[in-house]
Amino acid sequence: MTFPTALPAPRTPDPMDAPPLRWGVLGTGWIAQRFCDALARHTRQRVLAVGSRTREGADAFADAFVARNADASGRLERPATYGSYEALVDDPDVDVVYVATPHHLHLPHARLALGAGKATVVEKPMGLSRSEVDQLEALASARGLFLMEALWSAYLPKFDVVRQLLDDGVLGTVHSVQADLGEHFGPEHRIMRADLFGGPRYDLLTYPLWFARWVLGDLVEAAEVVTPAPASVSPDGVEGQIAVSARSASGGVASLFATILGDTPTTATVVGSAATLSIDGPFYQPGGFTLRAHDGRELRYDEPRIAHAGLHFEAAAAARAVAAGRLTAHHQTTG
Ligand SMILES: NC(=O)c1ccc[n+]([C@@H]2O[C@H](COP(=O)([O-])OP(=O)(O)OC[C@H]3O[C@@H](n4cnc5c(N)ncnc54)[C@H](OP(=O)(O)O)[C@@H]3O)[C@@H](O)[C@H]2O)c1
Structure with a gap:
């Protein structure tokens, strides 16, 4: 192979074209905020519901999300708010759950979401060990559900x-x-x-x-x-x-x-x-x-150095995969 005269163009589809899914956000910390903002600003994905350990936490997150993004994205619906993760995953309108809790809670919270029959995107690392990841993959596969690790870099x-x-x-x-x-x-x-x-x-x-x-x-x-x-x-x-x-x-x-x-x-x-x-x-x-x-x-x-505003690429990839009926799009980091 000779050295090319130009670099290839990225084949990444326009995130705006990804079929809109209704997202339920499980955990309202630092990354959840950035993830939701990126969705609101750069995709047609809907942040439909937010689950926190307290109702106050979910409400504060939803209000701040709307306040930050209403201008950037035109009309913005306020997500439904739940004071428990169980109530969030039980919302029948949620298509896909985004698990954004601390590392050691990814296993129980992803299990919760998959158990409720939801497509599930789990922050990295998906589990603390290969065995935890195996458990989640087995559960998703047994239930025919989409499961992805939110290793966002892979989708840039x-x-x-x-x-x-x-x-x-x-x-x-x-x-x-x-x-x-x-x-x-x-x-x-x-x-x-x-x-x-x-x-x-x-x-x-x-x-x-x-x-x-x-x-x-x-x-x-x-x-x-x-x-x-x-x-x-x-x-x-x-x-x-x-x-x-x-x-x-x-x-x-x-x-x-x-x-x-x-x-x-x-x-x-x-x-x-x-x-x-x-x-x-x-x-x-x-x-x-x-x-x-x-x-x-x-x-x-x-390419624009937009830091975590680029989280929408992984969400668009998940939406395309779910809409296409694929069961995974993840890049595994746990071994
Ligand atoms: N992709 C990225 O670039 C990126 C960047 C940072 C972090 N992450 C990943 O995202 C996950 C969350 O990180 P973060 O920085 O967002 O953390 P964080 O700001 O501490 O937020 C974690 C959230 O988890 C919930 N939670 C449930 N049980 C908890 C407990 N026992 N202690 C603390 N919080 C608890 C809380 O939400 P409620 O109060 O609403 O229940 C809390 O706001 C981590 O696994 C990390 O690896 C990814």
Whole structure:
């Protein structure tokens, strides 16, 4: 394969064209807010209902959602509000439930949604272990229901261009992937709490891990080095940093790093025998990359750096899959 003269265009369909589903949002935290805003502003998906542990929480979320988005999206219906997750999943008008609770609650809450017969999109990581994911997949499959992990990066136009470059062999033999994701958090953040399975492992690391598998295939051998967060950062003593070295079946090597102790470049690099792909930080969000051949030729990709406003791409992908009767569209990060 010779070095291309231009990059392929993303094949990602217009999110506005995705068939509108009626979404029920389970849990009203940081990501749920951004997810709902992205839906309201960039898709025809409807945030039909919101479930919280308290009715007050659901009402506050619904009111703030309408206040933030009414102008941007014209007429905006106020979601129905429920003071329990059980009541939310029982709403007969909800087509698909978006589970946005802390990591360790994904299993029970996704089970709840699937048990109520709903298509279910679960925030990453879908489970804390392969066995938890297996349980959910078995339940969804037994009931003929759609189940997807909300690994939103996988649905961004940027990564469709990268996928085409990989599939077309533009990089040659892919030898290695490097990716890091480090962020500074305040002491009050859930990522500092042991009871909420804090630390980088179930959170930030999911992105480098997803990316390495997405490029290299299954990782067959891995070793990790972990350091605890200092007590001054997390009195709970959650993991602070984790470095993973892994090998894929094809002989590729992954070098991955995640930390809650500070900001890192958050870039990703794929090294091939013919070219190197360098994804700008934050690599897992909408943004750009550079493809560079050994002789110095370069091609540059850019897309609007809209951060979490890009969450609508995964919602549109889920809507298309559900409407088409597919049972999954997920990219698994738990192994
Ligand atoms: N895709 C992304 O870019 C992205 C970014 C951030 C987080 N996430 C994922 O989304 C999930 C939620 O993260 P977040 O940052 O949104 O967390 P968060 O702000 O703490 O929100 C979590 C929500 O879960 C509900 N909840 C139920 N039981 C809870 C408990 N025991 N303690 C705390 N909250 C509880 C609460 O909603 P109610 O009070 O309404 O019940 C709470 O608002 C995580 O698994 C994370 O990995 C994804």
